[in-house]
Amino acid sequence: MSRLSPEQLAASVQDLPSLPAVVMELLSSIEQENIDISVLAKKVSYDQALTAKTLRLANSSSFGLQVKVATIQQAITFLGFQTTRNLITAAAVTGCFPNGLCPGFNDKAFWRHSIATAACSRSLARRLRFNQDVAFTAGLLHDIGRLVLVTGHPQAYGEVLAWRSRQDSEWLDAERSVLGIDHVDAGVALAEHWNFSDTMRQAIAYHHAPETPGAGFLAAIVHVANAVVHALDLTGEEDELVPALSSVAWDAMGLNEDAYMDLFRETEQQLEEMSAILMA
Amino acid sequence: MNGTYQLTPLAAVGPGMVLGDVLRDGKGNVLLAQGVVLTEGMLASLARHGVELLPILGAARAEAAVAIDPTQVQERLDRLFRKHERDNHGDWATGLLRQYMEDFRLKREVQR
Numbered sequence: 360m361s362r363l364s365p366e367q368l369a370a371s372v373q374d375l376p377s378l379p380a381v382v383m384e385l386l387s388s389i390e391q392e393n394i395d396i397s398v399l400a401k402k403v404s405y406d407q408a409l410t411a412k413t414l415r416l417a418n419s420s421s422f423g424l425q426v427k428v429a430t431i432q433q434a435i436t437f438l439g440f441q442t443t444r445n446l447i448t449a450a451a452v453t454g455c456f457p458n459g460l461c462p463g464f465n466d467k468a469f470w471r472h473s474i475a476t477a478a479c480s481r482s483l484a485r486r487l488r489f490n491q492d493v494a495f496t497a498g499l500l501h502d503i504g505r506l507v508l509v510t511g512h513p514q515a516y517g518e519v520l521a522w523r524s525r526q527d528s529e530w531l532d533a534e535r536s537v538l539g540i541d542h543v544d545a546g547v548a549l550a551e552h553w554n555f556s557d558t559m560r561q562a563i564a565y566h567h568a569p570e571t572p573g574a575g576f577l578a579a580i581v582h583v584a585n586a587v588v589h590a591l592d593l594t595g596e597e598d599e600l601v602p603a604l605s606s607v608a609w610d611a612m613g614l615n616e617d618a619y620m621d622l623f624r625e626t627e628q629q630l631e632e633m634s635a636i637l638m639a
Numbered sequence: 640m641n642g643t644y645q646l647t648p649l650a651a652v653g654p655g656m657v658l659g660d661v662l663r664d665g666k667g668n669v670l671l672a673q674g675v676v677l678t679e680g681m682l683a684s685l686a687r688h689g690v691e692l693l694p695i696l697g698a699a700r701a702e703a704a705v706a707i708d709p710t711q712v713q714e715r716l717d718r719l720f721r722k723h724e725r726d727n728h729g730d731w732a733t734g735l736l737r738q739y740m741e742d743f744r745l746k747r748e749v750q751r
Contacts, residue, residue, distance in 0.1 A: 589719070601723065604736055631697045635674070
């Protein structure tokens with residue numbers, strides 16, 4: 360067994376590739392309204408790769424724009440600041456981690472699951488009149504701790520993959536059994552290092568335990584979206600497994616079957632388009 | 640664009656499907672951009688333009704969905720929900736998700 364100490368976890372978070380400074384700024388200010396939009400738009404524009412990916416996403420049909428936007432400032436004008444910020448974050452985070460470090464870890468399946476959970480969380484949030492942009496980002500980042508573990512400790516994570524395969528367990532159980540910590544711990548450590556907002560940290564911390572007092576509504580949204588996406592079987596993994604759903608979180612959604620049918624359809628459609636852009 | 644799209648006859652394309660590449664007419668003029676979600680109106684217009692094949696994103700999956708084998712679909716769903724026990728009423732939320740997903744995949748009529 361390859362137990363990881365809290366110190367080793369902290370070191371692996373420190374060693375991660377850093378996000379562009381402007382994205383760190385966006386993530387830490389996700390719930391602030393009073394930041395200078397034009398300055399941020401300008402800063403993002405200096406990063407050409409990030410700008411190009413963000414604009415492709417903004418012009419995808421998921422956002423329903425009638426005109427094609429060509430600059431970050433235009434994206435802000437037509438989509439609003441919150442949505443554009445959300446797209447910049449998605450574009451930056453999906454390009455930040457190296458692929459192929461851990462044999463057996465399917466990076467593509469990881470991102471398909473994360474992007475689908477982002478799309479599903481956003482659709483749920485729209486129906487529940489919750490902030491769609493915050494929900495999208497939380498869905499995208501809910502399992503980011505797995506990438507922290509894979510990137511920092513690829514060999515140890517290989518043991519997690521083998522254990523999970525033998526026991527046919529959920530990821531959380533395999534990680535705890537082999538490493539002594541799990542992707543939630545790693546995600547929370549990263550959220551602190553990258554200075555995520557409190558709401559985002561809570562969602563990452565409690566997406567497997569949304570009934571915990573004080574977990575917050577966002578954790579419930581991500582919890583349900585995560586289960587829905589596993590059930591939609593979108594990653595191409597043979598051993599895909601639907602985790603147990605919290606009845607408290609399900610109840611909190613308050614949706615009927617018709618709404619879930621639409622949610623399933625929307626999630627499938629948006630995944631294909633968004634993953635073509637974000638994983639290019 | 641990578642190979643995730645498949646050239647699909649217009650007659651087999653329905654609203655909601657996504658273009659996996661830019662669509663041009665015989666003269667090279669762009670008719671629709673990559674990533675567009677097709678509507679009935681667009682499909683009618685493409686028929687008028689004489690378009691016969693469309694690059695549809697994830698077409699292999701869509702075609703598979705048309706010719707579903709209910710037994711195979713049910714087996715796969717049972718595999719996905721293998722940790723859920725149907726008679727465990729305490730786990731009713733997972734049970735409901737399972738029932739909704741069966742209705743969705745097997746195109747059952749939804750009770751209204």
